[in-house]
Amino acid sequence: MREANVMLLAKSCLLLLLALVAPGVLFAEETVCIQCHGGQPGRLGEPVNLWRQSVHAVNGISCHSCHGGDPTDFANAMSPARGFIGVPKGEAIPDFCGRCHVGVREDYLQSAHGEALGLGGPQCVTCHGNHAVRLATPDLINPQDCTRCHDYGRADEIKSAVVETDRMIADLEHSLEALHRVGIATKEMRGELFSLRNDFHRLFHSVDVEKVRSQTADYQQKLGKIRNRGAAIEEELARRKLWGGVVVALLVLGGILAMLLHKAYLDEERR
Amino acid sequence: MENDRIPPERRRFFLIIMLSGIGAVLAAAASWPVWQYLAPRKGVGEKEKVTIPRDQVPLGGTHFFTFRGHPAVVLQEKAGVFIALTAVCTHLGCIIKWLPEKGEFECPCHAGSFSPTGTVLGGPPPKPLESYPVSVQDDSIVIG
Ligand code: FES
Numbered sequence: 001m002r003e004a005n006v007m008l009l010a011k012s013c014l015l016l017l018l019a020l021v022a023p024g025v026l027f028a029e030e031t032v033c034i035q036c037h038g039g040q041p042g043r044l045g046e047p048v049n050l051w052r053q054s055v056h057a058v059n060g061i062s063c064h065s066c067h068g069g070d071p072t073d074f075a076n077a078m079s080p081a082r083g084f085i086g087v088p089k090g091e092a093i094p095d096f097c098g099r100c101h102v103g104v105r106e107d108y109l110q111s112a113h114g115e116a117l118g119l120g121g122p123q124c125v126t127c128h129g130n131h132a133v134r135l136a137t138p139d140l141i142n143p144q145d146c147t148r149c150h151d152y153g154r155a156d157e158i159k160s161a162v163v164e165t166d167r168m169i170a171d172l173e174h175s176l177e178a179l180h181r182v183g184i185a186t187k188e189m190r191g192e193l194f195s196l197r198n199d200f201h202r203l204f205h206s207v208d209v210e211k212v213r214s215q216t217a218d219y220q221q222k223l224g225k226i227r228n229r230g231a232a233i234e235e236e237l238a239r240r241k242l243w244g245g246v247v248v249a250l251l252v253l254g255g256i257l258a259m260l261l262h263k264a265y266l267d268e269e270r271r
Numbered sequence: 272m273e274n275d276r277i278p279p280e281r282r283r284f285f286l287i288i289m290l291s292g293i294g295a296v297l298a299a300a301a302s303w304p305v306w307q308y309l310a311p312r313k314g315v316g317e318k319e320k321v322t323i324p325r326d327q328v329p330l331g332g333t334h335f336f337t338f339r340g341h342p343a344v345v346l347q348e349k350a351g352v353f354i355a356l357t358a359v360c361t362h363l364g365c366i367i368k369w370l371p372e373k374g375e376f377e378c379p380c381h382a383g384s385f386s387p388t389g390t391v392l393g394g395p396p397p398k399p400l401e402s403y404p405v406s407v408q409d410d411s412i413v414i415g
């Protein structure tokens with residue numbers, strides 16, 4: 001009886017631990033899409049493995065989030081009646097991705113890239129890939145990829161215009177993450193940063209060097225404001241650390257003095 | 272020993288003074304955070320209100336403004352009916368947009384959509400948008 005109880009306790013602890021360490025991916029793992037396609041060889045199974053390394057998987061965006069269908073029912077998973085829309089053809093891709101990435105789609109469609117859609121111009125997947133889609137960085141703008149369609153000159157200009165701001169964003173993300181780890185409430189600042197990053201990434205989908213250049217200063221100023229707030233918190237933490245050290249030193253000193261006082265009493269008694 | 276030259280009661284007196292001094296500093300150090308926690312906040316009071324001229328909010332349209340340091344929006348849903356909401360999406364913090372043709376707010380980041388009163392209609396946002404009290408006074412809309 002007691003053994004059974006111990007086993008139960010151990011199992012619950014294990015479950016609790018799993019729940020704590022398992023990333024959001026766990027939820028996405030459950031779907032019938034993954035159960036079925038995950039084990040298939042070649043073309044049918046490959047997307048699952050690619051998706052597992054993607055930013056979508058990390059954020060719990062699973063097959064059905066994009067392709068529709070019923071992720072809980074083997075028989076009807078791919079039924080159009082359950083909203084299955086399958087694989088979009090090239091020209092339909094911006095609308096497919098744009099169901100979630102509305103802002104980026106809007107700027108892309110107005111850009112030279114968007115205008116060339118259907119005329120050999122690039123769409124989302126051309127640069128970002130499909131199932132293994134990663135968090136976008138300026139590295140996506142590179143000679144190998146851009147020169148598949150045109151020369152690199154203008155692309156390089158855009159890249160140099162965005163690199164500095166993007167680095168500022170990445171640095172800020174790291175420092176807010178570090179503050180969050182030591183228990184500071186950074187949700188609001190992280191939200192503002194996310195919003196700015198998203199707007200900024202939208203901006204360079206316009207592939208308009210002048211526009212990117214003219215708005216970059218504005219973004220940098222807004223980022224600077226968030227950075228100042230973060231820096232103020234960091235300063236406060238440093239001040240607390242310093243004062244904490246002083247308090248500890250005083251406590252030690254107080255302890256030594258108390259010992260000496262004790263000794264003084266003993267000496268007095270002895271006389 | 273050197274100690275023996277000073278009589279113990281003088282040593283005791285000196286040590287008590289030193290210890291009380293340290294005690295006082297430590298007590299002050301301990302009560303400082305307590306005081307900081309209890310003291311009224313400086314700066315913007317929770318009661319701060321924002322007044323917007325009524326003609327800045329067209330019928331079926333919105334006006335974006337800053338409310339208590341955060342982006343906010345006021346919408347004239349029907350003639351004379353104003354709704355004020357936070358303009359920060361509850362998903363990851365992007366600023367929402369008003370789509371007059373749909374009569375909905377939409378978040379440009381991941382297509383979260385909200386009704387005119389801020390309830391979630393679709394997409395990833397986990398919570399409705401927080402709303403603020405609005406009153407109409409003559410030609411002004413007072414929020415807060
Ligand atoms: S931030 Fe608004 S939907 Fe994601």
